Amino acid sequence: MSETAATTANPLLVPWQTPHQTPPFSEIAPEHFLPAFEQAFADHTAEVTAITHDPSVPDFDNTVTALERSGKLLNKVSAVFYDLVSAHSNPAILEIDKEVSLRMARHWNPIMMNAVLFGRIAMLHENRANLRLTAEQMRLLERTYTRFHRSGAGLSEEAKKRMAEINERLAELGTSFSHHLLGDEQDWFLELGEDDRAGLSDSFVAAAKAAAEERGMAGKAIITLSRSFAEPFLKSSARRDLREKVYKAFVARGDNGNANDNNEAIVEILALREESANLLGYPTYAAYRLEDSMAKTPEAVRGLLERVWKPARARALADRDELQAMIAADGGNFALAPWDWRYYAEKLRQAKANFDDAAIKPYLSLDHMIEAAFDCATRLFGITFAERKDIPVWHPDVRVWEIRDREGKHKALFYGDYFARSSKRSGAWMTSLRDQQKLDGETAPLIINVCNFAKGAGGEPALLSPDDARTLFHEFGHGLHGMLSNVTYPSLSGTSVFTDFVELPSQLYEHWQERPEVLQKFARHYQTGEPLPEDLLQRFLAARKFNQGFATVEFVSSALVDLEFHTQPAAASRDVRAFEQAELAKIGMPAEIAMRHRPTQFGHIFTGDHYAAGYYSYMWSEVMDADAFGAFEEAGNIFDPATAKRLHDDIYSTGGSVDPEAAYVAFRGREPEPDALLRRRGLLETPKVA
Numbered sequence: 001m002s003e004t005a006a007t008t009a010n011p012l013l014v015p016w017q018t019p020h021q022t023p024p025f026s027e028i029a030p031e032h033f034l035p036a037f038e039q040a041f042a043d044h045t046a047e048v049t050a051i052t053h054d055p056s057v058p059d060f061d062n063t064v065t066a067l068e069r070s071g072k073l074l075n076k077v078s079a080v081f082y083d084l085v086s087a088h089s090n091p092a093i094l095e096i097d098k099e100v101s102l103r104m105a106r107h108w109n110p111i112m113m114n115a116v117l118f119g120r121i122a123m124l125h126e127n128r129a130n131l132r133l134t135a136e137q138m139r140l141l142e143r144t145y146t147r148f149h150r151s152g153a154g155l156s157e158e159a160k161k162r163m164a165e166i167n168e169r170l171a172e173l174g175t176s177f178s179h180h181l182l183g184d185e186q187d188w189f190l191e192l193g194e195d196d197r198a199g200l201s202d203s204f205v206a207a208a209k210a211a212a213e214e215r216g217m218a219g220k221a222i223i224t225l226s227r228s229f230a231e232p233f234l235k236s237s238a239r240r241d242l243r244e245k246v247y248k249a250f251v252a253r254g255d256n257g258n259a260n261d262n263n264e265a266i267v268e269i270l271a272l273r274e275e276s277a278n279l280l281g282y283p284t285y286a287a288y289r290l291e292d293s294m295a296k297t298p299e300a301v302r303g304l305l306e307r308v309w310k311p312a313r314a315r316a317l318a319d320r321d322e323l324q325a326m327i328a329a330d331g332g333n334f335a336l337a338p339w340d341w342r343y344y345a346e347k348l349r350q351a352k353a354n355f356d357d358a359a360i361k362p363y364l365s366l367d368h369m370i371e372a373a374f375d376c377a378t379r380l381f382g383i384t385f386a387e388r389k390d391i392p393v394w395h396p397d398v399r400v401w402e403i404r405d406r407e408g409k410h411k412a413l414f415y416g417d418y419f420a421r422s423s424k425r426s427g428a429w430m431t432s433l434r435d436q437q438k439l440d441g442e443t444a445p446l447i448i449n450v451c452n453f454a455k456g457a458g459g460e461p462a463l464l465s466p467d468d469a470r471t472l473f474h475e476f477g478h479g480l481h482g483m484l485s486n487v488t489y490p491s492l493s494g495t496s497v498f499t500d501f502v503e504l505p506s507q508l509y510e511h512w513q514e515r516p517e518v519l520q521k522f523a524r525h526y527q528t529g530e531p532l533p534e535d536l537l538q539r540f541l542a543a544r545k546f547n548q549g550f551a552t553v554e555f556v557s558s559a560l561v562d563l564e565f566h567t568q569p570a571a572a573s574r575d576v577r578a579f580e581q582a583e584l585a586k587i588g589m590p591a592e593i594a595m596r597h598r599p600t601q602f603g604h605i606f607t608g609d610h611y612a613a614g615y616y617s618y619m620w621s622e623v624m625d626a627d628a629f630g631a632f633e634e635a636g637n638i639f640d641p642a643t644a645k646r647l648h649d650d651i652y653s654t655g656g657s658v659d660p661e662a663a664y665v666a667f668r669g670r671e672p673e674p675d676a677l678l679r680r681r682g683l684l685e686t687p688k689v690a
């Protein structure tokens with residue numbers, strides 16, 4: 001085959017003739033990726049070489065803007081590839097992923113450590129006050145300089161060589177970490193016979209049947225290790241033996257001593273991160289990582305986490321005693337174990353708030369909650385949604401909507417991929433197939449939300465738990481950050497912000513989901529269409545603050561262990577399990593609660609460096625989101641137009657073009673007030689317990 005023929009045959013290398021130039025998924029096969037990546041790497045390298053060989057004096061346009069224009073094909077191919085890797089993989093894709101992650105590191109290293117390129121950027125940065133740049137250009141120059149500097153572009157040749165090796169190895173390790181986790185999740189399931197369903201709701205059993213069907217076991221019912229299965233099971237199954245089985249499998253993911261074990265990878269990742277931080281002149285990886293964040297230092301992160309930890313732990317211990325008393329009152333003669341907590345907490349909640357998740361689920365159908373999320377965005381930001389059936393997707397369950405602005409102008413496409421399946425990794429996330437920018441004309445974004453909700457079986461609609469509904473709004477909040485983005489330069493687009501700021505738009509959006517105004521309108525019974533009865537709504541809202549000690553403890557312990565992994569010498573965590581236990585003992589972790597993510601399944605911090613020493617970010621952002629929603633409450637209207645306009649102009653549309661602290665103050669008129677977080681979680685009044 002001639003080279004031209006090969007090129008025209010590869011759908012990743014030709015302009016897409018689809019509506020809005022979306023990826024033609026049905027034409028793309030695994031074998032197209034490696035040649036497309038090779039072409040994309042070559043193009044990108046040539047573009048960067050043109051910048052470094054440019055004989056004219058460096059200026060903003062021929063250096064920084066030229067860099068922003070480079071790598072278009074690489075972005076295009078990568079976006080499609082990583083969407084499939086995470087949302088719909090197969091053995092061929094995962095095999096290619098191993099090769100691509102290494103090739104990617106090998107491609108980026110010489111660019112990010114290119115002395116000539118860095119010299120041009122540094123010269124502009126030095127002279128930035130005289131360049132007559134717009135505010136966005138100034139921010140872009142600063143971010144570009146910082147990115148190169150922090151990648152080691154200013155190091156000696158010898159140090160750069162070592163950095164390159166480290167980056168390559170870290171890329172391999174991160175990829176195998178996520179493959180292992182997926183492997184352990186794919187391998188495990190528990191079949192639920194008729195006798196094994198005590199306590200489970202009809203909708204749960206229906207979902208378990210759908211899961212069996214998806215794995216080729218039609219007629220049976222199984223539960224998998226997806227969080228959407230494991231947590232509701234632990235909450236409702238009356239079979240203590242099965243709860244123990246599921247709990248143990250869930251917390252053991254990546255820690256089973258089999259081919260998917262992640263312990264060794266963690267040890268090596270931490271050692272390499274420490275070495276790279278040292279090469280760059282930082283005492284620890286956390287110090288390196290946090291310098292480029294809102295928090296700035298490990299001490300600031302620890303300060304926030306410890307402040308929350310104390311009241312959360314006290315609340316959890318008080319709750320534990322109450323749960324133990326409940327077991328005794330039930331005639332149980334055993335000590336509360338980790339696999340009992342959710343079950344008895346749910347019973348206690350039913351007793352106290354007269355509310356259980358199963359009662360509200362019929363009112364939270366997936367379709368109604370999608371409608372609710374869209375409607376809030378329409379009322380806040382004036383955008384409208386219309387489903388499109390003509391956009392190619394990667395799996396038949398994926399739905400696509402077109403978003404238009406107030407004037408009816410096309411703004412974005414939104415892809416929703418909501419159901420759990422074995423080809424999808426666990427969790428929920430937002431990503432994009434194309435980012436908003438207007439460097440060379442308007443580019444409209446293609447934004448994706450992926451979730452792992454249990455599908456309804458036998459044609460029944462999918463029903464969400466309150467946690468699922470909140471996740472839907474969370475990811476949609478990220479989605480809005482991408483869709484409402486209004487910046488010129490691609491690297492500042494949408495969610496390209498500090499990790500401890502990125503959860504603000506998502507967590508803030510969750511607030512609307514639990515408002516009576518929204519639930520009254522959209523929480524309708526999936527069979528009868530009846531609105532959520534007022535007393536159930538009130539009990540639901542009252543129950544929201546329930547078990548917050550547990551939720552806060554499982555989160556903060558994970559964040560603290562993440563921080564310790566990256567602050568202490570890597571040698572201290574050579575035995576990962578021992579390190580985990582020692583750190584948890586140090587903070588007085590209640591024995592009946594596990595970390596939300598134990599180390600071997602802590603994909604946030606080990607599959608890549610995005611959340612490494614950064615898991616605290618959710619809580620950092622929560623300080624802001626709890627405080628930010630107060631602006632609407634103070635205005636007396638959760639859709640107050642003036643507040644919504646500021647929210648759009650200062651937060652959702654600015655991407656990384658503005659300093660996050662300045663963006664927040666512009667929106668709120670002041671710094672966030674930190675107690676809002678404790679108040680929201682109901683942790684301001686501390687129970688009197690050790």
Ligand SMILES: [Zn+2]
Pocket residue numbers: 474478503506
């Ligand atoms: Zn998020």
